[in-house]
Amino acid sequence: MKDARRRQFGAYLARLRHDAHKSQRQLAAMLCIVSDTQSLTRNDVSRWERGGRIPDSWLPFIAEVLGAPAVELERAAAYARGELEATPFGAAVVLAELIPPGDALTPLPTPIGRRVGGDDVARLAARVHGFRLADDVLAGGDLLAPVFRELNAAMRLYRESTHTEAVAGALLTQVGELAQIAGWIASDAGQHAQAERAYRIGIEAARQADDPPLVANLAGSLAYQLSNTGHERAGLDLARAAVDEAGRDAPAKTRALFFDRVAWAHTRAGEAQPAMQALGQAHDALAEADDRAPQWAYWVSREELEVMDARVFTELHRPLRAVPLLADVLSRYDATHAREVVLYRSWLAVALADANEPEQAAEEARRVVSASVNMSSDRTASRARVVLHRLRDFAGVPEVRNLLHDHGHLLSA
Known part of the structure; x- marks a missing residue:
């Protein structure tokens, strides 16, 4: 846990440095100037950003050089040391850890292309x-x-x-x-x-x-x-x-x-x-x-929010709320959006199964499977498997038994 927290702090520090448009070498040099010492190198900054060490005594100088709030830096360091239980920030720390700085968009030192406008x-x-x-x-x-x-x-x-x-x-x-x-x-x-x-x-x-x-x-x-x-x-x-x-x-x-x-x-x-x-x-x-x-x-749109409502209700096993919403949305949805129609029908099939309506669920499931096999979409293929798996609980119902006989092999795909 401590190692993970130190790495999180390191990623956060790297983000601050990147946002300030400073290299590790430049940050080390500037910290030496403001602290009146020559003991810091690029390797030290690299060690901080890898989570190998927390720069406790350097935090005020880092805040000064990078223009970062000193209080946030101190709290981040306290969290990394295990002195705080809750993560001290929202976006800054999480994005810093999951989305580290990169150089894919660094302009070339000497652009070689034409001027664009x-x-x-x-x-x-x-x-x-x-x-x-x-x-x-x-x-x-x-x-x-x-x-x-x-x-x-x-x-x-x-x-x-x-x-x-x-x-x-x-x-x-x-x-x-x-x-x-x-x-x-x-x-x-x-x-x-x-x-x-x-x-x-x-x-x-x-x-x-x-x-x-x-x-x-x-x-x-x-x-x-x-x-x-x-x-x-x-x-x-x-x-x-x-x-x-x-x-x-x-x-x-x-x-x-x-x-x-x-x-x-x-x-x-x-x-x-x-x-x-x-x-x-x-x-x-x-x-x-x-x-x-x-x-x-x-x-x-409101209709798209209702789709998410229905998906949440389905996942939380509240079919009486999910089924009417999905049925209404599907009755009005543009058929040219074939993938979305398949995905929404998959949620309807699961909700109908939860509502103990296996015959209707099997009808929707057959539509889902038949359409998904012709799509190069992992989402629809995955949802088809979810629906088939859910209907296995009703294998004794003729409509479901026939569906599983025709398409049960997809469960091992």
């Missing part, structure tokens, strides 16, 4: 939004290669071109937005390590662009993946951190989205009451009059 940014933004719209109707496996080609090209454009400071910020925003959709697509294709890499690059870009809601969207997307892949506690910590990162002044639609992800993270962690509270906060946020929503939040 606002028109180039606009064209990139149009392509980014095109991938969002494509993701609405295509599965991850269909989009994986092209979206990562586009992400790599966008990163090269930023690193290798010359541009004004304003254009640089706009490019970084588009890199962050593209990284978010690339991560989402990779996750849907079952490429979770590739998705995490994209999310981390995006967070770095959004931080450099000084766009807290975009940072929160990327962090929340990664939190969603963590919650769904056996890392429930890390997912919950990161989902909460995303809310803190966005802040209370974030656009209403984005806050609704971030609270929805917190609700799901609590649900996956088996925490019913906080999940329900977060659902309420999501609806309250969306009810606020606010027209500042970024383009990437175009899909957040």
Whole structure:
């Protein structure tokens, strides 16, 4: 536990240094100047950031050089030493530990590309939004290669071109937005390590662009993946951190989205009451009059929040609340969004099974399985297996028995 806390402090210190645009060598040199000593080297700073040692006597000087609140540094160090039980921060520490600084977006010392301007940014933004719209109707496996080609090209454009400071910020925003959709697509294709890499690059870009809601969207997307892949506690910590990162002044639609992800993270962690509270906060946020929503939040709506409500109710085994919501949403949902329809039907099938309606559940399950086998989506394939597994409890019901006879082999896939 102590080692983990020291590593967490080290990651936090590395984030502070990175945000101050200082190398380890520069930080060591500046600390020597302000402390009037020559005893500190880059290796000492590296040891701190790896969690090998806590720089107790250096904390006031670190705060001075990096422009960080001394009180926060002291509390972080106390937590690392085991003197505090609760994590002293929200977003700062969690994001520092899970999203360490990287150099994928460091501009080249001497740019080798052409000068780019606002028109180039606009064209990139149009392509980014095109991938969002494509993701609405295509599965991850269909989009994986092209979206990562586009992400790599966008990163090269930023690193290798010359541009004004304003254009640089706009490019970084588009890199962050593209990284978010690339991560989402990779996750849907079952490429979770590739998705995490994209999310981390995006967070770095959004931080450099000084766009807290975009940072929160990327962090929340990664939190969603963590919650769904056996890392429930890390997912919950990161989902909460995303809310803190966005802040209370974030656009209403984005806050609704971030609270929805917190609700799901609590649900996956088996925490019913906080999940329900977060659902309420999501609806309250969306009810606020606010027209500042970024383009990437175009899909957040009351209907989408109701889908999350229903998913939470299903996971918490409250089918009487889940079934009517899902049935209503599916009756109005655009059939061209085939993957989402399959996913929502999978939740309906589980909720019907929980409601002791195995015949109806088997009917929905057959639709889920039949559609999912033709999709290059890990999400739909995984949900099909969940539904089949749930219906095994009703193997004596003819409709379920026939379903398992036809598709039971998918449980061993």
